[in-house]
Each structure stands twice: as structure tokens, then as C-alpha cells.
Amino acid sequence: MAENEVHCLGKVMQFETINSPKVADVIVSQIEQLILDGVLKPGERLSPERELAQELNVSRPSLREAITTLKSRGLLRSARGGRHYVVDIIAPTLTDPLIELLKSHPKAMFDVLELRHALEEVGAYFAALRATEADREILQRRFAELEEIQQGEHAPQHDSIVDANFHLAIADASHNVALIHVMRGLFNLLLSHICRSLERLYTRESSYVIVHSQHRAILKAILDRDPEAARQAAHIHLAFVETTLRELDEEAARQQRSQRRLPSLSALEIRA
Incomplete structure (x- = not known):
């Protein structure tokens, strides 16, 4: 990230440029938090893409990008018909x-x-x-x-x-x-x-x-x-x-x- 020099009270201070996060990253963060909080439970189906995009007030391309990211992290899985489900990341482990x-x-x-x-x-x-x-x-x-x-x-x-x-x-x-x-x-x-x-x-x-x-x-x-x-x-x-x-x-x-x-x-x- 670019750095800018700012003169304040005779001192030279360096700040990193603040970049706004991508919409898809914000969606990913929100869904991850819902999974962590237990609001979205293992096996639960997300709302259809059109409805979910409207609920989040985001574009469908941004939502699809977020879903792709969540799938790559092993948090969501997709089924036929464009349905997306929360993966059971906390399944029984004892044999x-x-x-x-x-x-x-x-x-x-x-x-x-x-x-x-x-x-x-x-x-x-x-x-x-x-x-x-x-x-x-x-x-x-x-x-x-x-x-x-x-x-x-x-x-x-x-x-x-x-x-x-x-x-x-x-x-x-x-x-x-x-x-x-x-x-x-x-x-x-x-x-x-x-x-x-x-x-x-x-x-x-x-x-x-x-x-x-x-x-x-x-x-x-x-x-x-x-x-x-x-x-x-x-x-x-x-x-x-x-x-x-x-x-x-x-x-x-x-x-x-x-x-x-x-x-x-x-x-x-x-x-x-």
C-alpha cells in the first residue's frame, strides 16, 4: 500500500492509504461470522441468490464471488439448482x-x-x-x-x-x-x-x-x-x-x- 507523508505540529508522520474493502469480502466476513455465531448451522440452506442479494443489498456478481470464496474455504457447498448449504465443519471426530x-x-x-x-x-x-x-x-x-x-x-x-x-x-x-x-x-x-x-x-x-x-x-x-x-x-x-x-x-x-x-x-x- 502506498504511504503518504503528513506534516503535523512540525513532525513528519507516515500513514498507510486506507482502501475500502471489496463488497465480496464484506459478504464473506458477514457469512463467516454468522457461521461462527451458530446463526447459520451445519446443513442449513442459504436463501436463493436473488433473495440473498436483495437482503444484503448487493449485486449478484459480488454475491457469487463471495460464495466462490466461501466454497474454496470449505464453508459452503453447492447443489443442483444453484442451492448453497453450510458445510458441517464440526462433525464428530472420534472414531x-x-x-x-x-x-x-x-x-x-x-x-x-x-x-x-x-x-x-x-x-x-x-x-x-x-x-x-x-x-x-x-x-x-x-x-x-x-x-x-x-x-x-x-x-x-x-x-x-x-x-x-x-x-x-x-x-x-x-x-x-x-x-x-x-x-x-x-x-x-x-x-x-x-x-x-x-x-x-x-x-x-x-x-x-x-x-x-x-x-x-x-x-x-x-x-x-x-x-x-x-x-x-x-x-x-x-x-x-x-x-x-x-x-x-x-x-x-x-x-x-x-x-x-x-x-x-x-x-x-x-x-x-
Whole structure:
């Protein structure tokens, strides 16, 4: 960029010439920000070019140039008919072999819980601070889906998907792109962990009722825009899950010990 010398109060000062940004660059910046903020979500279709150009008050050639740039950056993909979609740049990254490895080591379940504490408490806190009206509507829909599974038969595999989607909606509402990336990257792990937890929690009739009330408390705190209450509600929920799972482990261990101590029926018959 060219430099100009300006004399001011006897001093020679050098300034860089300010060039106005290209319209296409401004469009790119706006769409990137909408993706970062979670307003444009993975898989979402952009408005048709004519409508989008009118909304942005730009020419269609400028819009096409911006779309070409966004496609080259891996943020948009095009389909037939001139349709453009947001690419899922935060798809799950953990592989199935790693999930299976974690499944085969029961103690790893508590490692995952420790990670969930760190991520989900922060997510709930920022969701309470930053959730938009659209986020709040999505959260209420996800909670309504949780309400539905309370009315039917409890199926851990299906219920875990509904449960995980509720927690992911909270992460989305945090509008922290790093947190969203991590949570979605861990989706397979989160789903597997919730499914295994529900399989065990459902052995206690009252557990799923308590978990549901805890989900309600998290939602209420977010809708009330109370970040500390949201963080605490998330902590109480995960602490309850951890405590219950540890208690179930202890009960199972006690049963195994007592069974080992009891003589078999055949042994009693021989003694008789």
C-alpha cells in the first residue's frame, strides 16, 4: 500500500492509504461470522441468490464471488439448482474403534464424566448469557422431546439420542465456536456415554424421573438468563449421574462377593 507523508505540529508522520474493502469480502466476513455465531448451522440452506442479494443489498456478481470464496474455504457447498448449504465443519471426530475401546474399560466412563463436567457447565453458563430467541425455541423443542420419552417405554438407545441432542443444543446456544466444535467432535462419545449411563440408571425406577427434573432445572436457568444457576444445575445433574453410577458399581461388586461366598447347591448335597 502506498504511504503518504503528513506534516503535523512540525513532525513528519507516515500513514498507510486506507482502501475500502471489496463488497465480496464484506459478504464473506458477514457469512463467516454468522457461521461462527451458530446463526447459520451445519446443513442449513442459504436463501436463493436473488433473495440473498436483495437482503444484503448487493449485486449478484459480488454475491457469487463471495460464495466462490466461501466454497474454496470449505464453508459452503453447492447443489443442483444453484442451492448453497453450510458445510458441517464440526462433525464428530472420534472414531468407532476408540468408542469401543472406551466401552471395554468401565472406569473410562468416569473419565468421560469429568470431561462433561468441564464442558457442559461452561456451556450452560454461556448459553444463559448468550442464547438468542431462536436458541431458546430450539432448547424448548429439545426439552419437549425429553418430555415425550418420559411418557413411553424407556429405551436407552433412542432416549440417549434425545438426551444428547438437548445437551448439544445448550452448547450451540453458548455461541462459543470452540466449545461447539469440541462438543460436536465428541458427539459419538457423548452419545455412547449417555446410552450406557441410561442403561444402568434405568435399573433404578426413580433415576430417570430425577434426571428429567434436572434437565428442567438447566433449561429454566438458561431461559431465566441466570448463568450461575445454569452452571450449578448442570453440575448437580452430572454429579447425580456420577454418584448413582458409582453406587450401582458398589452394589454389583457386593453381589459378586456374596455369590462367591455362598456354597453351591451341589456342594451342599455332597456334604449331606
